Amino acid sequence: MTKKNSLFYEFMKGILKENPLLILVLGTCPALAVTTSAENGLGMGVAATAVLIMSNAVISALRKVIPDKVRIPAFITIIAALVTILQFLMEAYVPALNASLGIFIPLITVNCIILGRAEAFANSHGVVRSAIDGLGMGVGFTLALFFIGSIREILGFGTFFGMKMPWITEGGLQPMMIFGLPAGGFAVFGVMIAITQKLNKRFYARQPQAVMGCSECPGCINAHTAPADHASNALEGQVTEEKVVVPNTMREPGVLANLKEVKQAEKEETK
Amino acid sequence: MKEMLIILFSVVLIDNLVLSRFLGVCSFLGLTKDLKNAMGMSIAVIFVMIVATGITYPIYWSILEPINLGYLQTVVFILVIAAVVQVLEAIIRKAFPPLYKAMGIYLPLITTNCAILGVMLINIQEIYNFGSAMMSSFGAGVGYMLAMFLFTGVRSKMEKADIPEFMQGLPITLMAASIVSVSFMGFKGVIENLFG
Numbered sequence: 001m002t003k004k005n006s007l008f009y010e011f012m013k014g015i016l017k018e019n020p021l022l023i024l025v026l027g028t029c030p031a032l033a034v035t036t037s038a039e040n041g042l043g044m045g046v047a048a049t050a051v052l053i054m055s056n057a058v059i060s061a062l063r064k065v066i067p068d069k070v071r072i073p074a075f076i077t078i079i080a081a082l083v084t085i086l087q088f089l090m091e092a093y094v095p096a097l098n099a100s101l102g103i104f105i106p107l108i109t110v111n112c113i114i115l116g117r118a119e120a121f122a123n124s125h126g127v128v129r130s131a132i133d134g135l136g137m138g139v140g141f142t143l144a145l146f147f148i149g150s151i152r153e154i155l156g157f158g159t160f161f162g163m164k165m166p167w168i169t170e171g172g173l174q175p176m177m178i179f180g181l182p183a184g185g186f187a188v189f190g191v192m193i194a195i196t197q198k199l200n201k202r203f204y205a206r207q208p209q210a211v212m213g214c215s216e217c218p219g220c221i222n223a224h225t226a227p228a229d230h231a232s233n234a235l236e237g238q239v240t241e242e243k244v245v246v247p248n249t250m251r252e253p254g255v256l257a258n259l260k261e262v263k264q265a266e267k268e269e270t271k
Numbered sequence: 272m273k274e275m276l277i278i279l280f281s282v283v284l285i286d287n288l289v290l291s292r293f294l295g296v297c298s299f300l301g302l303t304k305d306l307k308n309a310m311g312m313s314i315a316v317i318f319v320m321i322v323a324t325g326i327t328y329p330i331y332w333s334i335l336e337p338i339n340l341g342y343l344q345t346v347v348f349i350l351v352i353a354a355v356v357q358v359l360e361a362i363i364r365k366a367f368p369p370l371y372k373a374m375g376i377y378l379p380l381i382t383t384n385c386a387i388l389g390v391m392l393i394n395i396q397e398i399y400n401f402g403s404a405m406m407s408s409f410g411a412g413v414g415y416m417l418a419m420f421l422f423t424g425v426r427s428k429m430e431k432a433d434i435p436e437f438m439q440g441l442p443i444t445l446m447a448a449s450i451v452s453v454s455f456m457g458f459k460g461v462i463e464n465l466f467g
Contacts, residue, residue: 025441028300029385033293073353076383080346088342103392106345110385112297182291183452190445194437 007132014136016203021144022196026112030104031145032185038161041149042142043097044104049138051086051108052117055079056134060122075118080109113141144192151188156180275406277466278398282410284458288386289418290451292393295386299419300444303426308377309419315374317412319381320390323348323355324408327391328401348391353382386415422451 020026030048035041058078059066066074087105090098098105108114117137122130154160156179158168167173178184286292289299295316302308327348335341360378364371381387390411394404425447434443 025300026297028296029293029389032296072382073350076349076353077346080349084342084345087345103389103396106392107294107385107389109345109349110383110388112383115383178453181452181456182293183449183456185293186445186449186452190438190442190449193445194442197442198437 007129010129010132011136011139014133014138014140015143016140016196016200018137019140019144019196020113020116020137021141022193023200024113024116025193026116027141028189030107030111031148032182032189034101034104035145035149035152035185035188036156036180037153037159038146038150039097040100041145041147043094044101045138045142045145047086047090047101047105048108048111048113049135049142051079051082052114052138052141053131053134054082055114056117056122056130057127058082059118060125060127060130063123071123072115072119075115076109079114079118083109113137144196148185148188148192151192152179152184156184273466274403277462278403278406279410279413280462280465282407283414283417284455284461287414287418287455288390288411289415290448290455292389294389295384295415298380298384298386299415299422300441300448303419303423305427306420306423309423310416311374312377312380313412313416313419315377315381316384316386316415317409318374319352319356319359319378320387320408320412321405322359323352323387323391324394324404326355327351328394328404331395344392344395345388348388349382352387352391356382386411418451422448425451 014020016023018024021028021031027048030044034044055075055078059075062074062078083106086108087098090101090105117134121133125133150160154165155176158165158173158175168175176184179188282288288294289296298312298316302312330347330351331341331344335343335347356378360371360375363378364375390408394407398404398407426444429443429447438446
């Protein structure tokens with residue numbers, strides 16, 4: 001495998017090892033909603049990739065300026081601004097795609113992948129590295145959306161990029177409508193996750209687990225990490241406080257900063 | 272009144288937020304392991320949805336639209352939602368401790384839940400008066416709750432089932448979601464038949 005810490009590694013990890021959609025299971029909403037055709041899937045992927053690269057670069061450049069306490073609102077504002085710019089561009093140059101993606105373009109703002117990468121990677125790495133990470137994650141996301149979109153379009157409508165499949169004939173094989181409907185979206189996505197996890201186990205010879213973890217992303221709790229479970233148990237006094245894993249972003253904004261100060265004070269005392 | 276009921280039925284059953292519009296899928300998959308989490312999250316979503324619509328809808332039509340700043344809706348809405356969540360959390364913690372105990376920890380998770388922002392945007396695009404917008408938000412929240420409750424039941428049955436290793440975990444959960452989604456397709460004609 002490629003050497004760790006090289007730029008190529010940062011790019012490649014987004015494609016299979018840490019595929020944002022199929023391994024980390026982030027950004028599921030657009031993945032299910034817009035993948036009724038290969039074209040839509042590809043368009044959504046490219047749009048999200050553009051925002052991801054830009055947001056990672058901008059946030060990485062500003063990481064020393066943004067105070068720790070207000071970083072989440074600051075990140076969201078930056079991302080929302082970038083998404084608004086993207087929306088303008090899409091309205092101007094690809095109006096048909098813009099219309100078919102609908103509200104899922106503005107919803108890129110709250111896509112867990114983007115905020116998650118900002119929090120987990122861009123906030124602690126340099127500009128170039130963050131942009132490459134954004135590109136890799138974006139390509140991984142795009143590929144996943146493209147595959148899901150292709151499967152659903154071919155099976156559900158009998159077309160691929162609008163071209164009719166040869167085996168769809170009068171009185172012969174008919175497309176299965178269910179794959180174009182929401183139910184088919186869930187099913188295809190489920191099978192894709194199963195296949196990717198299998199591939200991942202083979203290539204990387206280890207249990208594919210979220211390296212980044214959804215706990216970094218306040219809006220998204222997935223099957224791997226359920227911080228709310230721990231937190232709710234703690235609230236009812238079922239778990240002792242030390243064992244509780246609450247994601248940073250769920251804590252009071254001041255707590256983290258205070259923690260640093262307390263630790264520093266402790267260090268100084270011991271000296 | 273009839274119009275309100277039509278909106279309510281269509282957003283709860285036909286255009287169900289999770290199962291046909293695909294909004295809030297993350298929390299739908301993550302928080303349906305037990306009923307307590309599902310209920311807390313649903314109540315929080317309904318609450319924030321109504322309050323945020325009550326604020327964003329007038330802001331859009333009375334401030335942003337008249338001065339041609341409609342394109343700023345995404346930025347403005349996400350900031351309003353973040354602020355509403357913070358303020359609500361503080362108020363509820365002080366004034367209604369039992370309610371805070373039930374849904375307090377889910378509130379911070381809501382800021383980036385795409386269900387909220389999605390419904391705000393849908394309301395601006397599709398709904399043309401304030402009353403209907405409030406009704407549609409309430410309905411969307413109730414639809415979310417319904418989907419969460421149904422799916423929690425399905426998952427609790429699934430835990431005892433013998434699942435092939437290949438499909439264990441998330442894949443089988445998504446297959447189950449697919450079947451629940453099929454069941455919601457049965458509601459397609461309900462409005463025509465109820466309200467003629």
